[in-house]
Amino acid sequence: MSAENYGIIVTLPGYDWQTATPEQCAIHTKYSNPLVEVGKTPERYGTFTYQFSASVAAGTRTNILTVDHNLGYVPMHTVSWSHDFLGAHAGFGVEYGEGNCDVVPAPYNYMDCYTTSTQFKIDYVTDPASGGGEASLAPFTFRYYIFSEDGL
Amino acid sequence: MADYGLRASQKGYDVQEASDSQLLFSSSWPLLKIEQQGSFNTNDVTVAETVYTHNLGYKPFFIIYETTDGTSRYATPLFDGTQFGVNTTELKFFGSYFRTGAKTFYYYIFRLPLTTDYEAPIINETDTTRSLIDNYGLKVTKQGEDISSTDMRDYVIHSSCRSPMVHKVDNGGFTFNGTDYVFSTTYSLSYLPWIRCFFNYADTIGTDTTYLYPYFGGNGSTYLKSTPGSVEIHNASGPFGADPLNATTVIFKDPFTI
Numbered sequence: 001m002s003a004e005n006y007g008i009i010v011t012l013p014g015y016d017w018q019t020a021t022p023e024q025c026a027i028h029t030k031y032s033n034p035l036v037e038v039g040k041t042p043e044r045y046g047t048f049t050y051q052f053s054a055s056v057a058a059g060t061r062t063n064i065l066t067v068d069h070n071l072g073y074v075p076m077h078t079v080s081w082s083h084d085f086l087g088a089h090a091g092f093g094v095e096y097g098e099g100n101c102d103v104v105p106a107p108y109n110y111m112d113c114y115t116t117s118t119q120f121k122i123d124y125v126t127d128p129a130s131g132g133g134e135a136s137l138a139p140f141t142f143r144y145y146i147f148s149e150d151g152l
Numbered sequence: 153m154a155d156y157g158l159r160a161s162q163k164g165y166d167v168q169e170a171s172d173s174q175l176l177f178s179s180s181w182p183l184l185k186i187e188q189q190g191s192f193n194t195n196d197v198t199v200a201e202t203v204y205t206h207n208l209g210y211k212p213f214f215i216i217y218e219t220t221d222g223t224s225r226y227a228t229p230l231f232d233g234t235q236f237g238v239n240t241t242e243l244k245f246f247g248s249y250f251r252t253g254a255k256t257f258y259y260y261i262f263r264l265p266l267t268t269d270y271e272a273p274i275i276n277e278t279d280t281t282r283s284l285i286d287n288y289g290l291k292v293t294k295q296g297e298d299i300s301s302t303d304m305r306d307y308v309i310h311s312s313c314r315s316p317m318v319h320k321v322d323n324g325g326f327t328f329n330g331t332d333y334v335f336s337t338t339y340s341l342s343y344l345p346w347i348r349c350f351f352n353y354a355d356t357i358g359t360d361t362t363y364l365y366p367y368f369g370g371n372g373s374t375y376l377k378s379t380p381g382s383v384e385i386h387n388a389s390g391p392f393g394a395d396p397l398n399a400t401t402v403i404f405k406d407p408f409t410i
Contacts, residue, residue: 007292011179023268028185031185032307033185034316035310035315036314038163038313039163076224113226116223141408143346148303150189150258151217151219
């Protein structure tokens, strides 16, 4: 099928479809949107809570979530997380991180979030020199999307 | 203005009962439209260079992945010291502060201005249960793709999918509270939504200041706090030793807890 000049434009309220820019449209078929297929097993989006039961040794990788998406290609994804910091960082309240971020109390312990052609994973990685640990027993909550778009 | 428009629910939900976040789309707010996506390779991550010239005339929402090892990692700056930013014409790689050698990235640029304030209306926040099992819906392919395709990458919208829906874009300056630089935003959603933020430091491409990923989770020095209805970005100091100038908070209708 050839790429003809046709499609659908749905403007936001108050804009004329004949003159609206793509930014003034809810949908413009010239531009695709990151889509997450719903109803799959397991779902390709969700919220997940993980609580450490003890401190983690330095220099280790702990898998805390694996989702088998089986898309056959490495997909685009997003992850954000929240954590109620305790101890030395009490007072920060519930903090939100995005993707591969370090987490307190040690600056080089981090959440490693990534996709392969079959899986989406979140690993907690402790730095060899950090002395280890996620000493906080407050739960981490993750929110993720695995999109049907290329991430590679 | 007359009350008309177009909306479609995700498959299984009655469109007249579905909450805003259970919709596939509504003409009352925008989806996150992809302007450009592609790979970026560098043989020396210490060298800054232009990734893509978008020429949109505004600073667009963007997402970066690191793909060097054949996986796709949601790239935030502290992970390996790499930093990307946008101005009104370019997506730029600013280099890494503590890595060397070659790296590969994958980028997305979206048709969403980071410095134009926007807020969508709220039509219905009460979720309904998935009750319809009929196999019907709405699907629109990308230009040139076959409508019978089972690969969702071929579609602009599809009733079997959900897509991030923009609720609010808020751009403004930081204020110093004696300890931190703080940027505060309020929003009218009754639940905690998915939120993304961008910082504007004094780093420039020419004279055009750029918007960058912040260092969230940076050992407490930069962090985001939110309760339903408000969000605060705190920054003790800029990651380059500079104080932040402005920030943008992008709030989606998608709940943080699904």
